[in-house]
Amino acid sequence: MDLSKLAASDTAFPTAWDTGAVEVGLERWREAARAQDLSAEAEAFAASETGAALLAALFGNSPFLTQLAVKDPAYVISLAESGYDRALEDALARLGALPANAPFAEVQKSLRTAKRRVALIAALADIADVWSLERVTEALSDLAEAALDACVRHVIQSLVDAGKIAPETGSDGLQGCGYVMLGMGKLGARELNYSSDIDVIALYEPDRLKPSNPDRLRQDLVRATQTVVNLMQERTGDGYVFRTDLRLRPDPGMTPLAMPVAAAESYYESVGQNWERAAMIKARPVAGDREIGESFLRHIKPFVWRKHLDFAAVADIHSIKRQINAHRGSHQIAIEGHNIKLGRGGIREIEFFAQTQQLIWGGRTPALRQRRTLDSLATLAAERHTTPQASSGLAESYR
Numbered sequence: 001m002d003l004s005k006l007a008a009s010d011t012a013f014p015t016a017w018d019t020g021a022v023e024v025g026l027e028r029w030r031e032a033a034r035a036q037d038l039s040a041e042a043e044a045f046a047a048s049e050t051g052a053a054l055l056a057a058l059f060g061n062s063p064f065l066t067q068l069a070v071k072d073p074a075y076v077i078s079l080a081e082s083g084y085d086r087a088l089e090d091a092l093a094r095l096g097a098l099p100a101n102a103p104f105a106e107v108q109k110s111l112r113t114a115k116r117r118v119a120l121i122a123a124l125a126d127i128a129d130v131w132s133l134e135r136v137t138e139a140l141s142d143l144a145e146a147a148l149d150a151c152v153r154h155v156i157q158s159l160v161d162a163g164k165i166a167p168e169t170g171s172d173g174l175q176g177c178g179y180v181m182l183g184m185g186k187l188g189a190r191e192l193n194y195s196s197d198i199d200v201i202a203l204y205e206p207d208r209l210k211p212s213n214p215d216r217l218r219q220d221l222v223r224a225t226q227t228v229v230n231l232m233q234e235r236t237g238d239g240y241v242f243r244t245d246l247r248l249r250p251d252p253g254m255t256p257l258a259m260p261v262a263a264a265e266s267y268y269e270s271v272g273q274n275w276e277r278a279a280m281i282k283a284r285p286v287a288g289d290r291e292i293g294e295s296f297l298r299h300i301k302p303f304v305w306r307k308h309l310d311f312a313a314v315a316d317i318h319s320i321k322r323q324i325n326a327h328r329g330s331h332q333i334a335i336e337g338h339n340i341k342l343g344r345g346g347i348r349e350i351e352f353f354a355q356t357q358q359l360i361w362g363g364r365t366p367a368l369r370q371r372r373t374l375d376s377l378a379t380l381a382a383e384r385h386t387t388p389q390a391s392s393g394l395a396e397s398y399r
Helices: 019-035 039-047 049-059 063-071 073-082 084-096 104-127 133-161 214-233 261-271 274-280 290-299 311-325 347-361 373-382 388-398
Strands: 179-184 198-204 258-260 284-288
Touching (some): 019 063, 019 073, 039 049, 049 104, 063 073, 063 104, 073 104, 084 104, 104 133, 133 179, 133 284, 179 214, 179 290, 198 261, 198 290, 258 261, 274 347, 284 290, 347 373
Parallel strands (some): 198 258
Antiparallel strands (some): 179 198
């Protein structure tokens, strides 16, 4: 069996931390393969040098990846023929081809199958040193985007079938539908990792939706948004897709889960906070009617990118920094128990540095208006807002 597509030629796979788990995992793998009438193929895969090292790295280090591999040995074996890139394209294409009028249960199951497979593809390509960090996070982000699109297509079609709206949509069922989800944070920047939640904001344009009863439109769109969330994060026998958070929307304690574009624009123009400016740096339309999402982001650009900061804005930045420092592990760096995401020198602090520098300089330096943390760090050095040594050191720590 030729497994050359599954690893770089000089790959050194991670050593199994739990050798006992490797034996158990291999036995479960063989049992699952026998049940699928794939014993010969599974044995050939496990007997090859690359296959043995790959399976040992999975079974000896990650119960989650072990579960994925044992659940679908045929899929793992098929990757030897397809390779990671083609397998990812196929998984995302299947989500894109999911009928808008498919039953809720079918959509739910299809989303979870795609999540299981893309997580396995990305993890294998990662530990086999075939994909870079950027490629891994982009693959997971593309999965979230394709999943959200499938959910939005489903809820919009449900409202159309119920006679509640009549948008003039394009062939994809999304363009012109009047409803958009903005991806925030790591999703907006295409920086999702394996355990990331996704942060989204749901907006709609009533004129495009053409509701049969305008007075009920908000209620209908709130329910539709809740359905999207349920499709994404409800745990079933097939797992879940992504935990989905809507709390970055304007004034989340007072506003509905979905709000009109005009109301969101008014909020940011009148009472938007500096932390919301920072959040909007990474905002990107990720599902639904992307045209109205792009129009919204263009409209609030003056709110995000100010040429001058006042004392209150500087004080807000210091306040955000103090909140980061208050998290567990922030006061000193230690090996055991240190929080590499929230702790001092961790991922969140590096992201904070990049975003605050973007807030300070981005109004006068358009090149800094970027979503990705690593791109922002490089541009800060190129624009001489930090030293090349500082930028490269932060990038190395971030990776």
